Amino acid sequence: MNSLLALLLVALTVNVNAVDLLEATERNCSLSPPYLPSTAVNSSLQLQELREQMLSSNLLAYIIPGTDAHLSEYISPRDARLAFMTGFTGSAGTAVVTPGKAVLWTDSRYWVQAERQLDCNWDLQKDVYISSIAEWLISEVPQGGQIGFDPFLFSLKTQEDYKMSLESSNRSLMSMPGNLVDRVWKDRPAISPESLIRLPDRVIQRSWQAKVKEIRNQMKDNPYKPTALLLSALDETAWLFNMRGNDIPYNPFFYSYTLLTMDEIWLFLHKERVTEELEVYLNASCTGPFCVQLKSYDVILDDLKEYVNSRPGIKVWIGVEYTNYALYEVIKTEDKFTTSSYSPVMITKAVKDDTEQRILRDAHLRDAVAVIQLLMWLEKVVPEGKETELSASAYVNHCRSKQNDNKGPSFETISASGPNAALAHYSPTAETNRKLTVDEMYLVDSGGQYLDGTTDITRTVHWGTPTALQKEAFTRVLIGNIEISRTVFPSGTRGVNMEMLGRRALWEVGLNYGHGTGHGVGNYFGVHEWPVGFQGNNIPFREGMFTSIEPGYYKESDFGIRIEDIAVVVPFQTKYGHNYLTFDTVSMVPYDRKLIDTSLLSPAQLQWLNKYYETIRKLMGPELDRQGLNEEKIWMLKHTEPFADSGSSSSVSPSSLTLAILAMLYSFAL
């Protein structure tokens, strides 16, 4: 917050009634004494201790990123250093501490959350550009001062960006292995002792040996002739060996690195978590080209150094986006080989094989049952006035848990009513929990982990009468979803060059949203499986990739809308050309029809919507039958009635009897 704004806030708040202040959910550091909500975390002690560490290391600033040594988006509690230091638990942010100041940088999704969780030791900076952080460092750290960072928590790109921004400023950027936060974090959580697992054969097409062969072939074909491939991202190693763990909440990953050469495989992990059965599976008792040599997670740096130094002519292939700077540093320049951005495992993993496609589609059918159950239940119980964001969240988790092969939610459910939904990534807590009513819009963004797939879906509903703006905004968000979904594009088109289709109908009336438009998903993997998606650093779309499509609109302190589906990239037969693709939506839950103003839809958009609803009926009818869920089936049929071609929003509501007959017909016919 800049000082002029702070002054204005003081001027505005001096007359405010004390009762109002007591109820405010956000901190107000311009009052004296400052106002802190109950959600704020006292950070004084850890700051003091960190500053002592900085002093003894001769640092005038210390950078604390929000990631782990694998540059993961979601992290284990033991890596939540940013949250430990600041109180802020959002999934993106960077903190910097100097002797006199402490600042957090985060993006618009998290500004309100930060104001609720930070105490007044911390300033909030509302962007996430390294150039801004560097600018701030230059203004705060005197010339000649040292700025420290943990090289395990920086990607090569992050380090380069800081270096580039700071290099001519006469401040030195110090790579300091041995994290300073860890030194003051007394009750830092330990590593999970649970055994790792291998995926069952029924969800696998390619054995780990087949994958190793495939990747080695790519190494062979590479003109730079790499002798080794270093895998740092957690899903790279998990994918290669068809293994899973539980080190990160909601993400079935385990701490690991892999160094793959043409004739050896070194797998770095916590060896005590490898069962005898797994050792056999990995062929771990030999050293040949298809034997996995198990090594301790902690020796990666030493072993990599030894590999690099003891052998002549080696060349290590790394993907710069997911390799931390500590590993990069130990490989000497002439031996290093930096590929564009991602390792060949990342690129190969992005395209799902036939089995992965089939089972991921299937997981979405079962997942849709749970979401349909939630929406049907809410429609019934919300008017009774007893349900809340938290109870809805618990309900959908419960529904998912009853589905085959469910392994829990794939992320913390976003269950948000009214103004809470205006925070795009809000999750309810006891303090913020809101009652669900017919007077507010409700947004639920949730997903499940299944042995065969990971799901992620958002629906926004209204149980009463939406305002004209709510209906218009919802319809324009839906148009965005439809426009991306139905677009035809040449294979290899980048998502970032198409994502404006998700925004265009909103832009037309001056609306927009402040987050990305989609991300890859995996097979029992991270719910954000990069590098597939619509961001600038995502790779071009190819047949067989899965991505979310999720435009939205958020009106501060009022309501939030997001419509999110998962779609798979499929071939499209065009009139004249070859190698064209489009999306096929695999999420199978209807939208709230009372929020759709069909007069805003073009004929092509309406046709897409009706065809999608027809597909839901065709696929979910038999699935709901199989699970014996007749009430759900009637609900599904009612909500997938085709829309009339006219401009008016359909309010056709066939009698329950008709629906029951329809339900029967769908059981037999399909």
Added chain:
Amino acid sequence: MNSLLALLLVALTVNVNAVDLLEATERNCSLSPPYLPSTAVNSSLQLQELREQMLSSNLLAYIIPGTDAHLSEYISPRDARLAFMTGFTGSAGTAVVTPGKAVLWTDSRYWVQAERQLDCNWDLQKDVYISSIAEWLISEVPQGGQIGFDPFLFSLKTQEDYKMSLESSNRSLMSMPGNLVDRVWKDRPAISPESLIRLPDRVIQRSWQAKVKEIRNQMKDNPYKPTALLLSALDETAWLFNMRGNDIPYNPFFYSYTLLTMDEIWLFLHKERVTEELEVYLNASCTGPFCVQLKSYDVILDDLKEYVNSRPGIKVWIGVEYTNYALYEVIKTEDKFTTSSYSPVMITKAVKDDTEQRILRDAHLRDAVAVIQLLMWLEKVVPEGKETELSASAYVNHCRSKQNDNKGPSFETISASGPNAALAHYSPTAETNRKLTVDEMYLVDSGGQYLDGTTDITRTVHWGTPTALQKEAFTRVLIGNIEISRTVFPSGTRGVNMEMLGRRALWEVGLNYGHGTGHGVGNYFGVHEWPVGFQGNNIPFREGMFTSIEPGYYKESDFGIRIEDIAVVVPFQTKYGHNYLTFDTVSMVPYDRKLIDTSLLSPAQLQWLNKYYETIRKLMGPELDRQGLNEEKIWMLKHTEPFADSGSSSSVSPSSLTLAILAMLYSFAL
């Protein structure tokens, strides 16, 4: 060409009649002896001499870029080293010569042209990625070998890309001032002796002093506190001082650099070309903050070195995209300051001030008169069968020359009939010149330089009966143009994120085009004025920027379609939001209505088209009146009849009398 393809071509061509071969326009190096068209250039002598130079410099490869020391897109004949060495005259390409091989890399626009101009000393590589060139270098140059380049012809980014790609390969990249091609180029053209000019006051809003002040303010506000700004691109210096020259055909630039500090201005140019009047204008006889110290063009490297070395605490601000590596090299790391991509002059220049906007719009009105005259004339004379691509090109140049303030064409006119138009950037020559007939489509891409503005417009017409594919493709290209033009977007949206709107209607049926979708234009400046446009490295759109919008479609050996208009970014008042923009087309020439299938247009697209035609009538009616061009006005009115709302392509053709009356009405009413 890879060897498998070469073999296939041999297999395919052995039975070809010798007469066919004699008529072939492209070389065939797989025959023995090789077949060369008359357009091919014998490069044996210059290659032999260059290789001698390489040998004495101990180089195993030499890289020859197509640019000059200012990284210009269009270059002076004296900088056409690539053309001298290879014979290839396209505007983009890189050549590499080794002791045994010679290879040219260029993009799809130029593949056919290259096959016509290269002899069989040269291989053609069909892409332009530095990574591909580096890959080739690694495969051809043995380990330990030296690869040379002229640092004046590499941008920092180019040098970094080569370095990154080669760094772990054990081949060294040698920066070698003193160009090897120049040493063997005996009749290299000299520098133009013509005096430079200043722009007249009537086309200027900001004096050079005002611009210097504006840029110094940006230097002051910059957190990195630069002490100097180095301007390397030719249009940067020309813009700053409101000066022009004639060193590059079609581009009114002059060789120059500027070093701007807070209290001095160093202008590097050929001093003998500065008149006494200009010296007064530039205040060249003093050394204060608003005195321009004239220095010889050739001492830039020495003077920059001296500035950097003789003063403590200096920091030079450079835009990395347009600063050559030779200059970058002499600035020491701790003194260097690299901004993101472009200098503040580039960014400031991109937004036209009120005067620039007004006069650039006005230049487009006069320019439209010339294009209307061409199209009207062709409609009349082509059926007589005597006109050719070259005569049409001469005609439009002549029409432009009659317009006020015209300074000649802004680039070599692309006048292309039938299959010639399938080469997106073809210009006719005596050898390739084609007769214009009612049986072929015709594409004309041309532009003018005017003291007040630079224009660039493409129209595609058919004087007979187009095929169904021609009509469909034309309409879909037009839809692309309309969709970009009418889209509403938040200020700061990047062109690259919207340009798919220009392709989407084509993609739908499997068609596409292989070039960019638009580029900035200036006020009596380069016809491609970067960094405005729709490419990945272009800056976000802001109010007051001008860009071309130019989707196309090219059917090899058959026909080519491109529709290009210039549009200015203007504010758009949306229902809910602020700071939204859209495009306002300033090119004022109707499209060939017989090629438009209105049944493919949405109501919104048809509405845009009719509104555009209404604007043409409103603005061109008075302009044609002013010039006393009544026949042209009747032609314009006939071709801007509103399209009916129905699906059928309008073929309404009002009688000449009605049009004459309409013409009169437009004279008085508007």
